[in-house]
Amino acid sequence: xxxLALGTMTLALISTAPAFAGASxxxxxxxPAGIEIWLVRDKNLPMMSLEFAFLGGAAQDPADKSGVAxxxxxxxxxxxxxxxxxxxxxxxxxxxxxxxxGVNRDNLRGSIRTLSENRDQAFDLLxxxxxxPRFDGQELERIxxxxxxxxxxxxxxxxxxxxxxxxxxxxxGHPYGRPPQGTLESVPTIAVDDLRxxxxxxxxxxxxxxxxxxxxxxxxxxxxxxxxxxSLPPRNDPAPVADAEPRGLGTTETIEAKVPQTVIxxxxxxxxxxxxxxxxxxxxxxILGGGGFESRLFREVREKRGLxxxxxxxLAPFEHTGLFLGGVxxxxxxxxxxxxxxVAEIKRIAAEGPTADELEKxxxxxxxxxxxxxxxxxxxxxxxxxxxxxxLGIDYIDKRNALIEAVTSEDIRRAGRRFLAExxxxxxxxxxxxxxxxMGGG
Numbered sequence: 001x002x003x004l005a006l007g008t009m010t011l012a013l014i015s016t017a018p019a020f021a022g023a024s025x026x027x028x029x030x031x032p033a034g035i036e037i038w039l040v041r042d043k044n045l046p047m048m049s050l051e052f053a054f055l056g057g058a059a060q061d062p063a064d065k066s067g068v069a070x071x072x073x074x075x076x077x078x079x080x081x082x083x084x085x086x087x088x089x090x091x092x093x094x095x096x097x098x099x100x101x102g103v104n105r106d107n108l109r110g111s112i113r114t115l116s117e118n119r120d121q122a123f124d125l126l127x128x129x130x131x132x133p134r135f136d137g138q139e140l141e142r143i144x145x146x147x148x149x150x151x152x153x154x155x156x157x158x159x160x161x162x163x164x165x166x167x168x169x170x171x172x173g174h175p176y177g178r179p180p181q182g183t184l185e186s187v188p189t190i191a192v193d194d195l196r197x198x199x200x201x202x203x204x205x206x207x208x209x210x211x212x213x214x215x216x217x218x219x220x221x222x223x224x225x226x227x228x229x230x231s232l233p234p235r236n237d238p239a240p241v242a243d244a245e246p247r248g249l250g251t252t253e254t255i256e257a258k259v260p261q262t263v264i265x266x267x268x269x270x271x272x273x274x275x276x277x278x279x280x281x282x283x284x285x286x287i288l289g290g291g292g293f294e295s296r297l298f299r300e301v302r303e304k305r306g307l308x309x310x311x312x313x314x315l316a317p318f319e320h321t322g323l324f325l326g327g328v329x330x331x332x333x334x335x336x337x338x339x340x341x342x343v344a345e346i347k348r349i350a351a352e353g354p355t356a357d358e359l360e361k362x363x364x365x366x367x368x369x370x371x372x373x374x375x376x377x378x379x380x381x382x383x384x385x386x387x388x389x390x391x392l393g394i395d396y397i398d399k400r401n402a403l404i405e406a407v408t409s410e411d412i413r414r415a416g417r418r419f420l421a422e423x424x425x426x427x428x429x430x431x432x433x434x435x436x437x438x439m440g441g442g
């Protein structure tokens with residue numbers, strides 16, 4: 001019955017989501033407690049979807065105890081107040097309330113989805129999770145065991161090994177160098193006091209961002225939000241996190257593993273989201289390796305030479321750094337050739353820019369596909385929350401496509417010169433490559 005109810009609710013959210021028309025439908029509400037909400041009203045469906053984030057995330061883990069924020073996210077709905085874990089989940093299931101928590105390096109995020117008739121109970125359960133989590137010993141050990149099992153899987157999965165090793169090598173001694181999930185060494189040392197300390201420091205109103213969609217008006221959502229989040233501390237108490245650039249650029253490192261294909265993760269300096277050239281770099285990246293079958297890397301690496309099934313790159317703007325990242329898997333004896341082609345294409349687009357046809361096709365795709373980011377209530381709340389976190393402004397949705405349309409070949413060449421021209425990348429290989437050649441600058 002639990003899965004039937006949740007599945008029915010999910011289908012309803014997907015099939016009857018509002019047709020989103022841009023910032024004109026977004027209401028900025030500030031509650032009596034001073035909490036800001038971005039709301040999109042939808043009276044066509046008696047449901048509510050709310051997503052929120054506390055800025056800080058896993059970067060706020062103690063240096064010797066990575067994984068604290070991840071365990072907090074895993075335990076917030078495992079009993080709260082006078083409700084043990086079983087009773088808490090029964091209350092959620094009885095009313096088909098969907099409640100999730102997760103963490104990344106920069107944010108601890110949560111979402112709640114509920115029928116309008118159950119919203120009071122849903123928000124009361126959320127309030128308990130945020131303000132009175134139990135962190136019972138039995139539940140802590142159960143979630144800890146699940147995290148450790150996941151970490152053991154990651155330690156033998158070539159793609160995870162490459163990604164985790166890349167960040168560790170790129171950011172030694174920095175919070176970004178530690179995996180958000182923690183490590184097999186750190187997670188067993190995390191105690192209840194560590195979890196409670198994180199909650200006291202980081203779950204506050206000052207670093208809270210909220211987006212909501214549904215059958216609710218401004219006064220109603222303000223009341224619900226203040227009742228749920230209003231008793232949190234007014235200000236968080238974060239540890240300082242320095243801005244950083246990746247280290248080890250121009251080098252290649254290998255983790256030996258007996259696998260039929262070598263997994264390659266590469267990356268270097270990118271641009272932060274607030275950088276004036278970010279949109280130009282975003283279009284550049286789509287043409288280079290973010291556009292699937294149409295990208296240059298896909299065409300050169302897969303279609304022309306059959307070296308890989310998939311190859312990609314993307315911009316990763318974090319709070320304290322901007323990165324350019326990518327990946328590919330190829331036969332062990334074709335690693336050097338694959339890397340040489342990737343480097344050549346990066347150099348070429350940085351120096352020459354795109355063709356007129358490439359630029360036009362990229363713009364049409366990026367503009368035409370943008371509405372698909374808002375075709376469900378969940379996507380709307382997630383995207384509105386991201387826009388808040390990135391400080392893009394409440395009118396960004398209305399401006400975004402014009403920003404894409406305005407990008408010129410010269411804009412792309414300028415952006416490319418800033419972070420791709422030298423092709424100084426850190427490359428992490430997991431497999432049995434027969435050639436270990438530095439990639440760029442080495």
